[in-house]
Amino acid sequence: MSTYAPPVDDMAFLLTRVLDFDRAMTALPGFEEVNAELAVSVLEEAGKFAAGVLEPLNRPGDEEGCTLADGRVTTPKGVAEAYRAFAEAGWCGLSGDPEYGGQGLPRVLQILLDEMISSANLSFGLFPGLTRGAVEAIGHHAGADLKAAYLPKMISGEWTGAMALTEASAGTDLGLLSTRAVPNGDGSYAITGTKIFISSGDHDFGGNIIHLVLARLPDAPRGVKGISLFLAPKFLVAADGGLGARNAMSVGALEHKMGIHAQPTCVMNYEGATGWLVGEPGRGLNAMFTMMNAERLFVGIQGLGIAEAANQKAVAYARERLQGNGPDGTPGPVPIIAHPDVRKMLLSGRAFADAARALAVWTALQMDMAAHHPDAAVRAGADGLVALMTPVVKAAFTDFGFETAVASQQVLGGHGYIREWGMEQFVRDARIAQIYEGTNGVQAMDLVGRKLGMEGGTLPARFFALIKADLDAAAPVAGAALVTPVAEALARLERATARLAAHGGAVEAGAAATDYLRLFALVAFGWMWVRMSAAALALGADAPPALRRKPKIARFFVERMLPATLALDAALAHGAPALMALEAETF
Template sequence: MTSFTPPVDDMRFLLTQVLDFDAHIATLPGCEDVTAEFAGEVLTEAGRFAADKLAPLNLSGDEQGASLADGKVTTPEGFPQAYKDFVEAGWVGLSGNPDFGGQGLPRTLQILLDEMVCAANVSFGLFPGLTSGAAEALEHHGSEELKARWLPGLITGESCGAMALTESNAGTDLGLLRARAEPVGDGSFKVSGTKIFISSGDQDFGNNIVHLVLARLPDAPAGVKGISMFLVPKFLPGEDGGLGARNTMSVGALEHKMGIHAQPTCVMNYDEAIGWLVGEPGRGLNAMFTMMNNERLFVGIQGLGIAEAAHQKAATYARERLQGRSADNTRAPVPIIEHADVRKMLLQGRAFIDAARALAVWTAMQMDIAARHPDPAAQAEANGMVLLMTPVIKAAFTDMGFETAVLSQQVFGGHGYIHEWGMEQFVRDARITQIYEGTNGVQAMDLVARKLPMEGGALLDRFLALVEADIAKGAASPLAAQLADALVPLRRIATDLLARKNDVEALGAAATDTLRMLALVALGWMWLRMVLATQGEESPLAIRKHAVARFFFARMLPQVHALAAQVEAGPQTIMAMDAELF
């Protein structure tokens, strides 16, 4: 089978022809020299690293898995060296703050790097991904002393990061957590408790690991208002500034998981481990959400990356695998890509992937504008778009990414169920993306209960106004009319949910369907922009984009109307049956 091919050409197409990177990002303070051409060169090198260094470790890493013996975690063969190479090449600090050793490049490039890394090897991608999230939380909420001491290592990748939230009794409801932190008297704290499901909790890379741990101070009130965040390193600082004594934290076990076998997902025990308060007492959840929102976007990109890698293998296999007769019954056997059902599966995956990448890039550009634009109004407007899209990208990209992995496995038939082909690994690895960093049901509730009511409903209106502006530009296209039709039920549902914002059952019953409606409209918007950007072109890329767009508008966008009917059925049929009858 072919190895992973980085989709750099498609990324360049988005930056230059569809989303106008030079006009929107290269003009921002600190980005003056970062043109789309330069971005393409960076992404070419990133793709080469992912394909050459990370993809070859994916299947072997899954087979070998991470292991724990005598309290020491061992990652699969090749992972420590690959991480060292990744750090030395500067990829961990690509978008990091230059004041602490980062390169300061736009978040847009970071998102595309993340996609290729996760497509090549999602278990590996969690190490730098969580490290970047920890750095962001510390940069926004840590004291100047903590930032000076710990940020350089995190931003360059010299140290790794991990987030320690979940406990056996406290998952989505973090107000139930029991971990404690006792003040020592010198500004430090002794943190005690057990956390589960801690990705990258430990490894054998030979560096420090900075855990951001949620715990309660002795006088903390019950619930989420009593939660504080603490920086707890694997190794305490040495007198020479290097690694000092091992902190009193240990790995109690590695979780036995369905997928991401190469990633050490740890049960972590903190036994009066020394840590330092990050941010204000009782505001730990606020600080942690800085990291979690970063990670939620990152998890959505994981879903996209896995979908791309799985689809590539399926498309290659479909062109090469001979089976069955031609439609006119004159040839046999024929490549299975000639069969309509196989084509439909491949097109569904491609229709999601290309539009999802475009939406991810657009959202990342909004993040760059929110962080760098000199006009506070422009910053606020862009930040609102990021807030709206975060649950959509996390949930829809991982749902559709998993669906694409399953369809790609299906293309292989029986071979897709055999480990050596690698397709069943994509399915297993993709499944966790729908669960961690807040299940997709939680993301959907965030959308309908928090994001849609923002600004009295004006946040969604502002987003849809952008869509309508491109519909007007493409008025001559029948695709524009179809997208305009899809906006009608979405607006109707959003208006109704806003009026029922205190009806928990109604919101819960509508949440996942509403999120998928918004996702389909957003993906349709990206397809319309890609079609308009290639109008009149006869290149293979333009021909492919137009063909896949027609498929999306004919077979995927119409789901919006069926989803609206489901939402308008209300919660009655969901809530009617007694719990004992399930």
């Protein structure tokens, strides 16, 4: 049975040949000594941890699951030890703020680390991933005292984080939540309510767990404008900075769920728990979205990670499994990788994973520029592109990631359906990524309802101009057979964008949203394939085999996957009427 091989060589290709990581870093203060050589050495070590420590825990953790007894959560055997080793090795603080003990390395490295963790053990990755999101919310919105008290130990990994939003009657519509926060008179608040679906809500790692909880103040208005954000630790912090008394919160139950069994998804009861306001009263959703947007990008990378691991395992199986005569008449049995339909499934997964990784690195570079570039205009421009790409990365990566997991399972046939090979776990684990941190339908609505209108409606045009410029630059090397189909798909996307702007409204936006996002993603993937193919072809005969295959996968993408943009464009052109014609009672 094959094991996960971290794709560090492909990551190095992106950093050195496709996206010019070194040039980007030299423009950012504080990163002048960060280069691709350093980045690759860090990623190699990360890959060793992911493959050597985390992957061996993946299947046993799924089978054992988490347990709750006497109010205490126990994670599967080996998980707590792995987390402590992960923290002690410094991985928790990789991109953390140096002011609070972080290493301050670029977001690019963080995203590629997250991919490898997600490939090796999706459940495990939620512990550091949620902590990092909580750190971002606290770092952007909390006061100096809270930052000083909590950020150093969260960034080091000694303490972890969780986000508590959802209630039984308040999912996507957070304006319905009922958890209350009453002032204690000393600057703290007493938080009372029940939250569900709280990942990493409790565990047995030791240290503290810092909950960021959405709640209402006594005089808060109804709706989202009445929501505030509070920091409520599992243990109150003593005067010396260590752990004090247990806070008034408890785990009411562990959710019984389809996948991510090694991740404790908790029902949390806050029983007058002591908390502190993060940000301004009534602006909790604004503060929480700092965390949620970080988590949405992280969840998108989870989809990529599962796709990479599943595709690797399916390829290994297809090379070894003998079945039937060869399609060219070769007497059988032959390896099933010879059969066209198997190749289509394998190539679809590879074409997605390679393009998604490239797009993720490009987005991470924009994040680094938005945070660190000395020119305010450049920072603002990069920040807009990150905002535009956030729903696309979250939704498209997890949709295609799940599809890749299912197709990879299909390659194994019956062996994919039984537990032994691990493919059914990939399918179960991948499914949640399309749901949490805002369902993919919500992400699509965010794209068409909010992001397309940013910068006075010019943001998408600015993004499309970047793609056009790159296509023109790559054409002499990549060739018209590759560039022209991507340019034509881009033109369809531009027309669809113009139609949405001209015939707006909630109904039309809702009818278009998911198809539009998929169209957008396919064009973005085509853009990355043009760039990768041109970079590989430019190496000529010096290109290693792994890079010489890039133009061939690019050809598969433009000939067999990109044509889906024709159907999506046709469906979008018809608009909402067919969706709304059937009366609700006749469904």
